[in-house]
Amino acid sequence: MTTVQSDITGILRSAPVRGPVTDAEADAAARADDRGHVFHSWSAQGAIDPLPVAGGEGTRFFDYAGNSFLDFGSQLVNLNLGHSHPDLIAAIQQQAERLSTIQPSFANDVRGQLARLITERAGDNFSHVFFTNAGAEAVEHALRLARLHTGRQKVLAAYRSYHGATAGAITLTGEPRRWGSEPGVPGVIHFHGPYPYRSPFHSDSAEQETERALQHLRDTIVFEGPHTIAAIALESVVGTNGVLVPPPGYLAGVRALCDEFGILYIADEVMVGFGRLGEWFGFQAFGVRPDLITFAKGVNSGYVPLGGVVIDAAIAETFRDKAYPGGLTYSGHPLACAAGLATIDVFERDGILDHVRRLGTEVIGPELAAMAQRHERIGEVRGLGAFWAIEFVTDRSTREPLVPFNAGGVAMAPMNAIAAACKKRGVWPFLSANRIHVAPPLISTEDEVREGLWAIDAALTETA
Numbered sequence: 001m002t003t004v005q006s007d008i009t010g011i012l013r014s015a016p017v018r019g020p021v022t023d024a025e026a027d028a029a030a031r032a033d034d035r036g037h038v039f040h041s042w043s044a045q046g047a048i049d050p051l052p053v054a055g056g057e058g059t060r061f062f063d064y065a066g067n068s069f070l071d072f073g074s075q076l077v078n079l080n081l082g083h084s085h086p087d088l089i090a091a092i093q094q095q096a097e098r099l100s101t102i103q104p105s106f107a108n109d110v111r112g113q114l115a116r117l118i119t120e121r122a123g124d125n126f127s128h129v130f131f132t133n134a135g136a137e138a139v140e141h142a143l144r145l146a147r148l149h150t151g152r153q154k155v156l157a158a159y160r161s162y163h164g165a166t167a168g169a170i171t172l173t174g175e176p177r178r179w180g181s182e183p184g185v186p187g188v189i190h191f192h193g194p195y196p197y198r199s200p201f202h203s204d205s206a207e208q209e210t211e212r213a214l215q216h217l218r219d220t221i222v223f224e225g226p227h228t229i230a231a232i233a234l235e236s237v238v239g240t241n242g243v244l245v246p247p248p249g250y251l252a253g254v255r256a257l258c259d260e261f262g263i264l265y266i267a268d269e270v271m272v273g274f275g276r277l278g279e280w281f282g283f284q285a286f287g288v289r290p291d292l293i294t295f296a297k298g299v300n301s302g303y304v305p306l307g308g309v310v311i312d313a314a315i316a317e318t319f320r321d322k323a324y325p326g327g328l329t330y331s332g333h334p335l336a337c338a339a340g341l342a343t344i345d346v347f348e349r350d351g352i353l354d355h356v357r358r359l360g361t362e363v364i365g366p367e368l369a370a371m372a373q374r375h376e377r378i379g380e381v382r383g384l385g386a387f388w389a390i391e392f393v394t395d396r397s398t399r400e401p402l403v404p405f406n407a408g409g410v411a412m413a414p415m416n417a418i419a420a421a422c423k424k425r426g427v428w429p430f431l432s433a434n435r436i437h438v439a440p441p442l443i444s445t446e447d448e449v450r451e452g453l454w455a456i457d458a459a460l461t462e463t464a
Helices: 002-011 024-037 088-099 107-121 135-150 167-170 176-180 205-224 250-261 281-287 313-318 334-350 352-376 409-424 446-463
Strands: 051-055 060-063 068-071 126-132 156-157 190-192 231-235 264-268 292-295 306-312 378-384 387-395 430-432 435-438
Touching: 002 167, 051 387, 068 446, 088 334, 107 126, 107 306, 107 334, 126 135, 126 313, 135 156, 135 167, 135 231, 135 264, 135 292, 135 306, 135 313, 156 205, 167 176, 190 205, 205 231, 205 250, 205 387, 231 250, 250 264, 250 281, 306 313, 334 352, 352 387, 387 409, 409 430, 409 446, 435 446
Parallel strands: 156 190, 156 231, 231 264, 264 292
Antiparallel strands: 051 060, 060 068, 126 306, 292 306, 378 387, 387 435, 430 435
């Protein structure tokens, strides 16, 4: 056996890591291969030194130096059922033994079952799912569906948004990660969404923020020409740009504007879908119904890449006799769909949605409110279910952010110091700009959530 074959065989046959290990040789090898050959996203390659991860179980992951970390961001807010969930692993193994893959032009039982279960949980009038491999692809196909169904080209999206890194999705994105990919695809218009804490409309209340934000959106529609606009795309709760929970009545107002002008409403549920807010889909917490829903991440916790678009029956009917011009080799991959079916089963068997709602109302919300009373650097805490943000400021009266907008490098030092203090206590936080986002796996116990919040609290005291 060659050295290369020996290395590959050793990695593939190695036993699952169920706890911290100490293996300096494996750590060094992983670092060398990564730094020598892996090109990382959103990074200056010479400025990073990624931590090699040896394994994970439940709410924790482990490195090769004997350290264990509570995964307080669910990786990229996708690991809803945690690391190495036995039900998901078993589903993938059993499917692999029966049928590892099949091209999408064939019918497949797990693909069809998952599509049916997703549409049933999305609500009335949804009939079909177009499966993709990730959230960005889901957004791309939602845009294409909307434009072909309406015959219009423009799509509106919020400035404080992230929709993915492929051509259409990054153009739809409003935040600075869009800048390096410009010029983007034509027809995307950005507008200001509500953000009561930093109101772009100088509002004095959540009600006023809703009213003014909807008037701004109406004005944008009118000036762009309603007859030219195919869709408005919104994250049901804005994710990496702040965990911005829409104020009361805002999403209902967006729905009303869409109905008035014949515009489709695309709900980007890639981050908050599948339980993150204590609902199957985030929009359900606000009593509205979109026309297209994009999803990924939590549908199977990313165990095998999977995303998709849930399609309203009227839109699906457009393509009954007209071919849809799009497809993917791995659309509805059986291994990914098997993990999705197992995910839904676990959610219902273990009462995940009720558990998430209780975590939000009884643990995370009250604990963060108390934390804000203890630390002057906390300007605001906000969120729902298992999705919250702690926003840090230099001065509560001026609300100046702890780090500047679009900060990088040394400008992020105050936030990096808080993160390092959390990691020292065995908690890996999710940082975004001047915020820590609290997004633990949905299977987290109350004690595990309190452990993570204690670490943040202690880190703030240490770095004060």
